[in-house]
Amino acid sequence: MRGSEFAELQSFMAIVEHGSFVRAAESLNVTASALSQSMKTLETRMRVQLLHRTTRRVHLTEAGGHLAARLQPALDEVSAAVADTSQLATRPRGRIKVHAMRLGSRLYLEPHLPAFLEAFPDIRVDITLDDASLDVVQQGYDVSIRLGEMLDQDFVGLPLGPRIRQIAAASPAYLKNLGYPEVPADLGKHRCITWRWPGQLGSYQWEFFKDGQWQKVSLDGVLSFNDQRVALEAAVRGAGVAFWAEDQIQPYVDRGELVPLLTEWSAPFEGFYLCFPKQHQHSVVMRAFIDFLKQRVPASFD
Known part of the structure; x- marks a missing residue:
């Protein structure tokens, strides 16, 4: 017609x-x-x-x-x-697919999901928790929460939180028996608890910073996990030395369950970002998701 x-x-x-x-x-x-x-x-x-x-x-x-x-x-x-x-301009309707690293999701996504669903009842959120670095567009995701060092060149990256510092830590009982490492090289003499990136056979290399240079330490862990949280819990039980984000270790330190190690060798690096292809930001559903997080985590986007 x-x-x-x-x-x-x-x-x-x-x-x-x-x-x-x-x-x-x-x-x-x-x-x-x-x-x-x-x-x-x-x-x-x-x-x-x-x-x-x-x-x-x-x-x-x-x-x-x-x-x-x-x-x-x-x-x-x-x-x-x-x-x-x-x-749709005032009440977005549709589905958004999110790929998020586990820690990034726990810190910046999961706490805000109930409020988001209440504010936008017609939006369905499909979340995949995965620490692997992948092609977001090719895998059909709209948005990703990942570390700054993993940002794609053609993506928009909005910072979600402060810079991150990773530190080593062990339980007081373990250190009493086996002593304190004084430099990163000493870790080769200790029982280290390592973890693996998804899809990787080898363990994640621990990184330290001194005199303007990063140093990677490759370790054959006595225990190796594909989940950092489980590795940290093993360290609390005295199994060995773990390595993770300082803010995640701090509660255990406050309770006296872990002791920070080699902190003078630890330096911050880019934290978590909300990232997405430039063309996706024009979607009504995407704008609702982005603007909502800006309101919930305003200091991060300044």
């Missing part, structure tokens, strides 16, 4: 609603003569008379009544569809 034909049908229904060419023309913001000509064109094209015209009133013919009965539900549905679509 061409646009002009649809307009003619809308004009016909306006006449049916108002029962007058004059009042229908006013509602459509056209002249009565233009509306009359539009109806003549419609009747000519349909090859049937739709309206009986008198000086005071317009009446439907049998064909006109049949057309009006069939058109009304269809036009109501069209109006509803337009209204629903327009409402």
Whole structure:
């Protein structure tokens, strides 16, 4: 159907609603003569008379009544569809797929999910927790929460939190028996608890900083996990030395369960970012998600 034909049908229904060419023309913001000509064109094209015209009133013919009965539900549905679509600007509707590193999710996503779902009940959030570095777009994700060092070149990256410092730590009982490492190289003589990135066979290399240079220490752990939290819990039980983010270790330090080690060799690096392809930021659902996190974690986005 061409646009002009649809307009003619809308004009016909306006006449049916108002029962007058004059009042229908006013509602459509056209002249009565233009509306009359539009109806003549419609009747000519349909090859049937739709309206009986008198000086005071317009009446439907049998064909006109049949057309009006069939058109009304269809036009109501069209109006509803337009209204629903327009409402997306104020009430976003849809689905967002999030890929998040476990620690980033725990710190910056999970605490805010209940409030987000309450604010946007028509948005469905699909979250994958995975510490692997992957191609977000190729895997079908809309947004990712990852470390700054893992940002893709063509992505928008919004900082979620402060810089991170990783430190080594062990339990007081372990250190009493085996002593304190004084330099990173001493860790080779200790029972170290390592962890692996997803998809990697080797253990994560512990990194230390001194005199303007980063040093990587490769260790064969007596225990190796694919989850940092489990590795830390093992250290609390005296199994050996663990290595993780300082803010995650601090509660154990406060309780006297762990002792920080080699802190003078530890330096901060870029923390977690909310990152996404540039073109995704124009999505109504994405804008709702991004703006919500900006409100919940405002200091991070300054």
